[in-house]
Structures are given as structure tokens and as C-alpha cells.
Amino acid sequence: MIEIRDLTVTFGPSTAVKDVSFTVAEGESFGLVGESGSGKSTILRTIMGLNKTWTGSITVDGRDTGKLPRKQLARLAQMVFQDPYASLHPRYVIGQQIAEPMKINGLPNPERRTAELLDLIGLGAKFQFRFPHELSGGQRQRVAIARALALSPKILLLDEPTSALDVSIQAEILNLLNRLRRELNLTFVIVSHDLAVISYMCERLMVMRNAEMVETLTREQLRARAFSASYTSELVAAS
Numbered sequence: 464m465i466e467i468r469d470l471t472v473t474f475g476p477s478t479a480v481k482d483v484s485f486t487v488a489e490g491e492s493f494g495l496v497g498e499s500g501s502g503k504s505t506i507l508r509t510i511m512g513l514n515k516t517w518t519g520s521i522t523v524d525g526r527d528t529g530k531l532p533r534k535q536l537a538r539l540a541q542m543v544f545q546d547p548y549a550s551l552h553p554r555y556v557i558g559q560q561i562a563e564p565m566k567i568n569g570l571p572n573p574e575r576r577t578a579e580l581l582d583l584i585g586l587g588a589k590f591q592f593r594f595p596h597e598l599s600g601g602q603r604q605r606v607a608i609a610r611a612l613a614l615s616p617k618i619l620l621l622d623e624p625t626s627a628l629d630v631s632i633q634a635e636i637l638n639l640l641n642r643l644r645r646e647l648n649l650t651f652v653i654v655s656h657d658l659a660v661i662s663y664m665c666e667r668l669m670v671m672r673n674a675e676m677v678e679t680l681t682r683e684q685l686r687a688r689a690f691s692a693s694y695t696s697e698l699v700a701a702s
């Protein structure tokens with residue numbers, strides 16, 4: 464579903480991602496872990512076409528993202544960000560915000576589908592008239608997930624999706640994401656600094672450091688502490 468080869472991303476003179484390659488199968492959940500500034504979010508943003516200066520190749524569902532129009536890419540892959548406070552508009556009711564991508568893309572029955580999406584993510588259609596400030600952090604992240612699903616994408620790119628939430632709410636959101644992945648056959652790439660989250664959510668993961676890939680592991684290898692890089696041991700020991 465996702466194939467990344469020799470991806471290098473630069474910002475002026477600095478290199479944020481260097482020669483990174485990985486593939487993610489359909490329905491798989493792939494984790495990116497590593498210290499702050501190691502290039503994880505940059506990889507997700509580059510997949511979404513949000514960075515201009517990169518080399519290598521990115522293929523999503525068999526299509527070269529470099530040649531894919533923005534609207535078509537949006538129907539294949541969507542991003543969910545860490546902070547649902549920042550990613551929702553404060554002055555629009557949430558029903559409007561979930562319906563907006565459907566209206567932009569000319570999808571039929573955006574109102575009915577908005578109600579269905581609110582049911583799907585466990586809030587219910589009556590929430591469509593509320594403003595973001597009338598919701599809890601966890602409820603807001605559910606809305607951000609519903610909006611990401613509005614165009615029925617095959618892929619969700621999740622950037623620290625639970626890091627801004629209270630610990631008690633984190634598991635609810637992770638379990639919601641797992642259920643959605645199963646029910647909708649979604650493919651995930653999840654960025655997290657929390658190895659417990661990655662171990663719970665992902666079949667495979669890549670460890671990053673200073674813009675480079677350190678190693679790729681299966682969940683079983685992570686749990687068995689079967690690392691080949693000493694950096695991974697340090698990362699696990701620190702978390």
C-alpha cells in the first residue's frame with residue numbers, strides 16, 4: 464500500500480530525512496519511533512505532499528505521489544495530528560467540519576454520511592451541532608478521526624495521535640483506531656515516541672535517529688528485545 468525508497472528530505476541546508484526506505488502492506492500498521500527531531504513527522508508530511516524538497520520515490524496504492532493530483536491523494540491517505548485542539552476550527556460546528564472535505568470533493572449526501580461517521584467513531588449524530596470547545600480532548604480526537612475518514616481513505620497517517628490526551632483516554636482512542644482498521648481494512652503509519660503505544664498498535668516498526676533509519680523490527684522482535692542496534696536498546700531502556 465505504501466512504498467518509500469531512498470527518501471531524503473531537506474529544509475535549506477539541513478537534512479531532516481536521509482535515505483529512508485520502507486514498505487507497508489495493505490491492512491498493516493507500521494510504527495515510526497525515535498527521539499524528537501529525528502524526522503518522523505517529516506516522513507508523514509512528505510507522503511501527504513506537504514514538503515516540496517525531497518528526492519527518492521513514494522508510491523501509495525501503486526501510484527507515484529509525485530504525479531498524483533492533491534485531490535486524488537486526499538482520497539487515498541489522510542493525516543491525524545497530535546493536537547485535536549489545533550486541528551479543528553474553533554468557530555464551526557463539528558458536523559460542518561466533517562462534511563467539508565466531502566463537499567469539496569463533490570461526494571453525495573455529506574450530511575447523512577457525517578451522521579454515519581459520528582456513529583462510527585462512537586459519538587453519535589447529535590454531536591454534529593456542537594462546537595469543538597464543547598467536547599473533551601478525547602471526543603475532539605474522535606472528531607478529527609471522523610473527518611480523516613470522510614473521503615473513505617485507505618490509509619491513515621497518525622502523528623502522535625494520543626500524546627496530547629490524558630492517559631485514561633489514550634487507550635480508548637487506540638482501541639477505536641484498532642477497531643476502525645479492522646472494520647475498514649485501513650493501513651496505518653503511526654508516529655509515536657511511546658514504544659508501548661507502538662508495540663500495542665503496530666505489527667512492524669522502524670527506529671529512527673538523526674534523520675536516518677536505525678533498524679526495522681517486528682512487534683515480536685520488539686517484545687523479545689531482539690534488537691540489532693544498540694541505539695534501540697537505549698531507546699527501550701529510556702521509555
Ligand code: ADP
Pocket residue numbers: 474478479497498499500501502503504505506
Ligand atoms: P520528529 O517528528 O521526529 O520529532 P520532525 O520530522 O518534525 O521530527 O523534524 C525533523 C527535523 O526537521 C528537525 O530538525 C526539524 O527542526 C526540521 N524541520 C521539520 N519541519 C521543518 C520545516 N517546515 N522547516 C524547517 N525545518 C523543519
Ligand code: MG
Pocket residue numbers: 503504505622654
Ligand atoms: Mg513529530
